[in-house]
Amino acid sequence: MNTAYSPLKIGGITLRSRLFLGTGRYPSPAVMREALEASGAQVVTFAVRRIDLDVVEDDPLLGQMEGKDLVCLPNTSGASTADEAVRIARLAREAGLGNWVKVEISGHPRLLLPDPVETLRATERLAREGFTVLPYTSDDPMQALRLEEAGAAAVMPGGSPIGTGLGILNPYQIGWIVENARVPVIVDAGLGSASDAATAMELGADGILVNTPVAKARDPVGMAAAMRLGVEAGWLSRRAGRIPQRAYASASSDEAGGLFAAPTAAGGLQP
Amino acid sequence: MRAIEDCKLYVITGETYHPGRPLVEVMEAAIAGGADIVQLRDKEGTPEARLAKAKMLRALTRRHGVLFIVNDDVELALAADADGVHLGQDDMPLEEARRRVGKGMLIGISTHELSHALKAEREGADYVGVGPVFPTATKPGRRAVTTAYVAEAASQLRIPFFAIGGISPATAEEVLAAGARRLCAVSAVVGHADPAAVCVTLKRSIERWEAEDARRRTNRGTATITALNGDVAAPNAADQAVGRIPLLLNGKKAWSEAVTIGALAGELGLAGRRVMAELNGEAVPRADWDAVRLRPDDRVEFVQFVGGG
Numbered sequence: 206m207n208t209a210y211s212p213l214k215i216g217g218i219t220l221r222s223r224l225f226l227g228t229g230r231y232p233s234p235a236v237m238r239e240a241l242e243a244s245g246a247q248v249v250t251f252a253v254r255r256i257d258l259d260v261v262e263d264d265p266l267l268g269q270m271e272g273k274d275l276v277c278l279p280n281t282s283g284a285s286t287a288d289e290a291v292r293i294a295r296l297a298r299e300a301g302l303g304n305w306v307k308v309e310i311s312g313h314p315r316l317l318l319p320d321p322v323e324t325l326r327a328t329e330r331l332a333r334e335g336f337t338v339l340p341y342t343s344d345d346p347m348q349a350l351r352l353e354e355a356g357a358a359a360v361m362p363g364g365s366p367i368g369t370g371l372g373i374l375n376p377y378q379i380g381w382i383v384e385n386a387r388v389p390v391i392v393d394a395g396l397g398s399a400s401d402a403a404t405a406m407e408l409g410a411d412g413i414l415v416n417t418p419v420a421k422a423r424d425p426v427g428m429a430a431a432m433r434l435g436v437e438a439g440w441l442s443r444r445a446g447r448i449p450q451r452a453y454a455s456a457s458s459d460e461a462g463g464l465f466a467a468p469t470a471a472g473g474l475q476p
Numbered sequence: 477m478r479a480i481e482d483c484k485l486y487v488i489t490g491e492t493y494h495p496g497r498p499l500v501e502v503m504e505a506a507i508a509g510g511a512d513i514v515q516l517r518d519k520e521g522t523p524e525a526r527l528a529k530a531k532m533l534r535a536l537t538r539r540h541g542v543l544f545i546v547n548d549d550v551e552l553a554l555a556a557d558a559d560g561v562h563l564g565q566d567d568m569p570l571e572e573a574r575r576r577v578g579k580g581m582l583i584g585i586s587t588h589e590l591s592h593a594l595k596a597e598r599e600g601a602d603y604v605g606v607g608p609v610f611p612t613a614t615k616p617g618r619r620a621v622t623t624a625y626v627a628e629a630a631s632q633l634r635i636p637f638f639a640i641g642g643i644s645p646a647t648a649e650e651v652l653a654a655g656a657r658r659l660c661a662v663s664a665v666v667g668h669a670d671p672a673a674v675c676v677t678l679k680r681s682i683e684r685w686e687a688e689d690a691r692r693r694t695n696r697g698t699a700t701i702t703a704l705n706g707d708v709a710a711p712n713a714a715d716q717a718v719g720r721i722p723l724l725l726n727g728k729k730a731w732s733e734a735v736t737i738g739a740l741a742g743e744l745g746l747a748g749r750r751v752m753a754e755l756n757g758e759a760v761p762r763a764d765w766d767a768v769r770l771r772p773d774d775r776v777e778f779v780q781f782v783g784g785g
Contacts, residue, residue: 256779267781296753
């Protein structure tokens with residue numbers, strides 16, 4: 206039973222997978238296609254770039270997607286202002302592959318962290334224009350709330366900077382974003398492996414987005430499958446409810462009926 | 477017999493490009509893909525072998541209703557009952573050939589500069605070849621005439637001309653943009669595993685440009701009014717003469733004859749691909765591409781989806 210694929214609804218679309226997959230940096234389009242299949246992902250992300258007019262060739266990327274029931278999530282990477290992000294979003298919409306957009310406005314050259322002010326502006330404008338907006342944001346619970354008020358269909362806090370594989374650096378903040386949010390929370394950026402995916406889901410995320418950890422894994426297809434299982438495990442674990450963390454051991458069986466006397470070491474502590 | 481004016485795609489035999497595949501099979505595929513004229517070019521075989529090939533191609537072309545031309549050899553053209561003969565600059569003079577074949581047979585002339593073409597037109601050639609536009613293995617050592625000569629031919633000649641030399645689906649757009657509306661190919665067609673598919677592609681490119689010509693003719697009135705309003709910077713005289721305007725295309729300076737975004741996309745070989753366009757910062761819906769007109773110094777972006785997270 207694929208319990209983890211119980212419905213997640215964003216922008217009026219019911220998704221069968223809580224794993225969103227990026228399409229960049231795979232060894233080849235064929236590996237990407239196999240990884241996509243292994244991941245079970247339905248939402249796939251793209252970037253928008255100028256065509257190299259000197260080398261006009263067929264686009265292998267979308268060819269790999271033909272005939273599949275996928276939701277296309279173009280990002281606005283390359284934009285450093287709200288105006289630029291809006292332009293990219295409008296261009297992406299003309300591809301005729303839906304109206305979803307991941308607002309991604311990076312300011313910092315080395316950390317690629319999202320510019321909060323421009324991200325908020327772009328989210329507001331694009332939501333008004335009828336886009337289904339999923340802004341990439343830092344792990345700031347207040348910013349997440351602001352984005353929600355601005356019309357975001359989901360918020361996408363980063364676990365750590367894009368492509369670092371550092372995992373979730375501040376689970377406390379991610380937990381608070383989840384606690385406050387009335388829209389789905391998709392943990393995006395920085396995840397490194399399947400355990401990070403499970404952690405995000407256990408923190409209450411509704412889904413995750415990964416690209417580099419799959420594309421750059423030694424075996425991208427294997428890691429895609431691992432991510433799928435990590436998301437599923439984390440989601441089930443969250444719903445099943447983890448036990449409270451405690452300081453001392455607690456035996457799995459009752460003492461009553463034990464063959465020997467209970468240990469009473471000198472100075473032993475009694476719970 | 478089909479009129480030469482109605483012929484757009486001309487394919488010449490080149491058996492060295494398809495070893496192991498019969499001549500008739502390859503040429504039949506070219507005809508199936510849309511070749512309007514087939515020319516036999518065979519300088520190697522014995523007279524008997526050449527006559528046998530000519531007769532086979534005559535039967536084939538007659539069956540499909542396309543023109544059959546023989547290269548160089550007036551006697552062979554007559555013996556095989558070809559529709560025409562094609563002569564190079566160093567072959568029999570046109571006047572003499574005309575005396576031999578009479579008025580009923582087409583005569584085509586290879587030309588490598590405008591003076592050749594104008595002379596052929598004066599002397600009664602039915603069409604000329606213009607080229608080699610690009611360097612080609614079929615004619616090693618001959619200097620390419622480039623698309624500059626194609627543009628000259630387009631503005632000066634009244635008889636049909638076929639651009640030849642290195643013509644392939646990859647180069648066709650450049651040649652058509654220069655003004656050719658008829659193409660002639662050898663290796664790109666007969667050396668390809670699927671000659672029919674290559675012909676279909678070439679024919680479609682030609683037809684796209686013809687459709688654009690027709691649209692431009694109907695739109696000419698509008699363009700004049702725009703210019704009279706004075707809200708467009710005048711292009712320089714040379715470019716205005718050939719109707720080209722300056723654009724900032726994907727961040728680079730470019731000149732184009734295209735009147736609309738759709739025509740520009742066609743010129744760049746982007747038609748039929750999942751590509752998005754922006755004009756002066758505004759996304760242009762695909763459905764409007766053929767209606768949105770270009771003006772001098774417009775900023776045009778063509779973008780596509782690439783891998784990303």
